[in-house]
Amino acid sequence: MENIYIIGMGYIGFPLACLLSKERKIKCIDKDIQKIEQLKNGKILIKEKNLNKLFKKNFNNLDFKNKIYKEKNRSIFFICVPTPLKNNKPDLSFLNNVLRKIEKFIKKGDLIIIESTIPPGTTENIEKKLSAFKRGINLAYCPEKAIPGNTLYEMINNFRVIGGINTESNKLAKKIYSTFSKKIYLTNPMIAEISKLAENTFRLVNISLANEINTICDFYKVDSSKLFEITNMHPRVKYLKPSIGIGGHCIPIDPLFFNIKKKIKMIETSININQALINKISEDIISKIKEDKKSNILCLGITYKENIDDLRESAALKIIKNLRLKGVKLNIYDPYNSSLNTLNKTDLKKIKFDLKIYLVNHDKFKNLKIKARKSLDYR
DSSP, X not given: OOEEEEEOOSTTHHHHHHHHTTSSOEEEEOSOHHHHHHHHTTOOOSOOTTHHHHHHHTGGGEXXXXXXXXXXXXXXXXXXXOOOEETTEEOOHHHHHHHHHHHTTOOTTOEEEEOSOOOTTHHHHHHHHHHHHOSSOEEEEOOOOOOTTSHHHHHHXXXXXXXXXXXXXXXXXXXXXXXXXXXXXXXXXXXXXXXXHHHHHHHHHHHHHHHHHHHHHHHTTOOHHHHHHHHTXXXXXXXXXXXXXXXXXSTTTGXXXXXXXXXXXXHHHHHHHHHHHHHHHHHHHXXXXXXXXTSOEEEEOOSSSTTOOOOTTOHHHHHHHHHHHTTOOOEEEOSSOOTTOSSOHHHHHHOEEEEEEEOSOOGGGTTOOOEEEEEEEOO
16 A cells, blocks of 8 residues: 655645545654644644544544655655745745655655645646656646635535646546545646636635625615625626635635736736725724724634634734734734634623724624624624
């Protein structure tokens, strides 16, 4: 049986390891020694629906390490490391560091699968580097499919695109993904790379348009939720839900991975709409507070969307930062991520606030009774 390495125990790599470990041993690699020790001790680091249950069930098949070893049998390396933006450009340093480490151990017949988001042409460049020192290495790009809060369901039920450098790479990658994924589409690396970016560009543009329509509804004092309910009845119209600003690790980031010199105006405009909305909401709150910036104000929600603990590119956090830069003193409470909480749930029941501001539509807020003279709701 093949040796399966999953490199990167984050939001993608760890759930993937739990899924693949149902009937085989999985070698789980991360450079963070503290994280590896926590996982070895059975401490889950990511809050995801059904993930803790799956982790406990397959725990004995998960081998947590911080290094790769030389193997006799075929090895399959899944790379699930961050590829963040640095100065608005993709930073592939984590990916390149992993590839340099793999080069020491890889052999003919092995397979590398990249799940990290990458610019078009990256897989082809990696193939050239690999073939320069060793022939017969299989390589495929399979962009991650995940939605924080429901990642396992998404990994199993959303279609997977596999872009192998050759037929053998596609065949091997399909075989391993077929153990948990229900729908698989085989193509070449370039199409696989662009497909991921195109999907999230569509969502960026769609949500930005929905936010603009939402602004129009505000002007005409129309209930936007009812408007979108009606417009989405049209069989060829599908607005996504408007928001206080687009957040998360994909939608506001991925469109910037198109490494072409010519700017795509629609992407640029959508990004600007998103930032303008964050600034507008910040200014709206400040105008309502007026001179009383030291009043007892409570902000509810800091995550980038409802019912998760993920803070990546959170619009709520950006709004809070803007308010603090203007000298506004804030109390913060989020039931899903307590990292910035200034109060606990018990405190909320005792205090009467001058103003409460809802920034995230968490379910746990529905039955939370908080006394306040005024309320602003941007959910």
